[in-house]
Amino acid sequence: MNRARVLAIFLLTLLPLVSSAAVSVHNLRQWRAPDHTRLVFDLSGPLEHRLFTLADPHRIVIDMDGAEMSGPVPELDYGGPLLAQVRVGKPEEGPLRIVLDLKREARPRTFILGPAGPYGHRLVIDLYDAKAGGSADDEAKPVAAAPAPEARAAKPKPRMLVIAIDAGHGGEDPGAMGKRYRTREKDVTLGVARELAKLIAATPGMRPVLIRDGDYYVGLRDRFRKARAQRADLFISIHADAVPGKQAYGSSVYALSEKGASDAMARFIAEKENAADLIGGVSLNDKDDVLAKVLLDLSHTKTIHDSLALGDDLLVELKRIGPVHTHKVRQAGFMVLKSPDIPSVLIETAFISNPDEEKKLRSREFQKNLAAGIFKGVKRYVARERAAELTAANREHVVRPGETLAAIARRYEVQVEALRFANNLTDREPAAGSRLQIP
Numbered sequence: 001m002n003r004a005r006v007l008a009i010f011l012l013t014l015l016p017l018v019s020s021a022a023v024s025v026h027n028l029r030q031w032r033a034p035d036h037t038r039l040v041f042d043l044s045g046p047l048e049h050r051l052f053t054l055a056d057p058h059r060i061v062i063d064m065d066g067a068e069m070s071g072p073v074p075e076l077d078y079g080g081p082l083l084a085q086v087r088v089g090k091p092e093e094g095p096l097r098i099v100l101d102l103k104r105e106a107r108p109r110t111f112i113l114g115p116a117g118p119y120g121h122r123l124v125i126d127l128y129d130a131k132a133g134g135s136a137d138d139e140a141k142p143v144a145a146a147p148a149p150e151a152r153a154a155k156p157k158p159r160m161l162v163i164a165i166d167a168g169h170g171g172e173d174p175g176a177m178g179k180r181y182r183t184r185e186k187d188v189t190l191g192v193a194r195e196l197a198k199l200i201a202a203t204p205g206m207r208p209v210l211i212r213d214g215d216y217y218v219g220l221r222d223r224f225r226k227a228r229a230q231r232a233d234l235f236i237s238i239h240a241d242a243v244p245g246k247q248a249y250g251s252s253v254y255a256l257s258e259k260g261a262s263d264a265m266a267r268f269i270a271e272k273e274n275a276a277d278l279i280g281g282v283s284l285n286d287k288d289d290v291l292a293k294v295l296l297d298l299s300h301t302k303t304i305h306d307s308l309a310l311g312d313d314l315l316v317e318l319k320r321i322g323p324v325h326t327h328k329v330r331q332a333g334f335m336v337l338k339s340p341d342i343p344s345v346l347i348e349t350a351f352i353s354n355p356d357e358e359k360k361l362r363s364r365e366f367q368k369n370l371a372a373g374i375f376k377g378v379k380r381y382v383a384r385e386r387a388a389e390l391t392a393a394n395r396e397h398v399v400r401p402g403e404t405l406a407a408i409a410r411r412y413e414v415q416v417e418a419l420r421f422a423n424n425l426t427d428r429e430p431a432a433g434s435r436l437q438i439p
């Protein structure tokens with residue numbers, strides 16, 4: 001039995017003694033993301049609250065009307081850059097007062113979440129470093145594509161292929177839970193994502209972007225916004241699903257559907273994944289009209305077409321690693337896949353609800369295999385896309401006897417790696433007489 005529950009039971013017995021309107025604050029959790037610190041107060045019900053900031057020293061005060069603290073403030077890790085201490089004050093009359101002592105000025109954002117997943121009512125406070133570039137306000141703005149680092153370089157280099165890797169869930173949102181070992185989906189997805197990022201980082205011409213790289217929650221819309229800000233070429237969301245029962249097995253790949261879900265199972269899974277925001281927290285200023293309009297654009301059809309092609313290539317490789325749940329890419333209304341201009345897929349790597357698959361998903365070995373399979377699928381897709389583009393451009397070179405790749409690259413003023421990539425070549429020199437596509 002965890003402490004929160006003990007406190008909750010303790011409080012239930014006390015409830016007739018205190019005011020019937022009292023809302024109990026019975027736990028506090030902290031999640032640290034690279035750009036903000038999140039505090040989550042567990043509440044026995046919804047409440048009214050006010051927040052204000054004070055300087056000298058910097059602190060944030062939250063007044064909660066009709067609230068009671070049901071125990072001492074849990075021990076938190078104060079090793080982060082912003083939070084120094086959490087204090088609680090309760091005058092005889094008036095609201096419960098929580099004081100956040102800060103190490104430096106922070107900009108707060110706060111919202112109430114209703115019951116979802118493993119949690120009940122919650123008050124969430126996100127603290128952003130006031131001096132750093134990121135702030136609470138930034139999230140409301142549509143993403144202005146930041147110039148990629150290479151674009152600022154003095155000499156223009158061929159553009160890197162940027163692959164956004166989205167580890168599903170995180171922080172407050174554990175995702176699905178295995179029954180045998182209580183494996184949390186959020187840990188598996190991060191494990192696979194990091195392995196995939198390593199493979200991509202080690203490949204010339206490719207750059208990984210980890211949408212999350214730690215145990216914290218990123219809103220579903222913010223996930224694809226981050227990918228767009230990094231000018232990602234592809235977006236891959238990694239999950240490990242659960243359904244009732246222990247029988248379901250195998251991996252599945254999903255793309256966005258233009259209208260609704262393509263079948264009941266797909267709809268069921270999409271609804272579950274989309275509910276993550278109810279657990280992890282949706283920001284109130286999450287309206288993005290520009291993006292909403294772009295979503296209606298017809299160009300989205302092309303993106304979905306490309307997403308399906310990417311999904312096909314991924315399935316070919318995933319089949320080599322283990323069973324697949326369905327042999328076709330499925331389509332459903334996944335929020336996280338709604339980038340209008342980036343081919344995006346969601347991979348349910350296996351069923352965490354199946355005890356055998358749960359056991360595999362826990363192992364680093366299997367996580368590495370999955371990452372390797374996904375990576376091969378991406379390379380298949382990219383090679384095919386580039387070949388198609390090159391055929392369109394119709395630049396071809398017939399290799400002469402003794403001619404090296406380096407020489408051909410010099411002649412056309414392209415990089416050797418680009419040549420290799422475009423032609424799916426290994427480390428060996430191309431055979432005389434073979435035809436090379438020139439990127």
Ligand SMILES: [Zn+2]
Nearest residue numbers: 168175239240
């Ligand atoms: Zn998931």
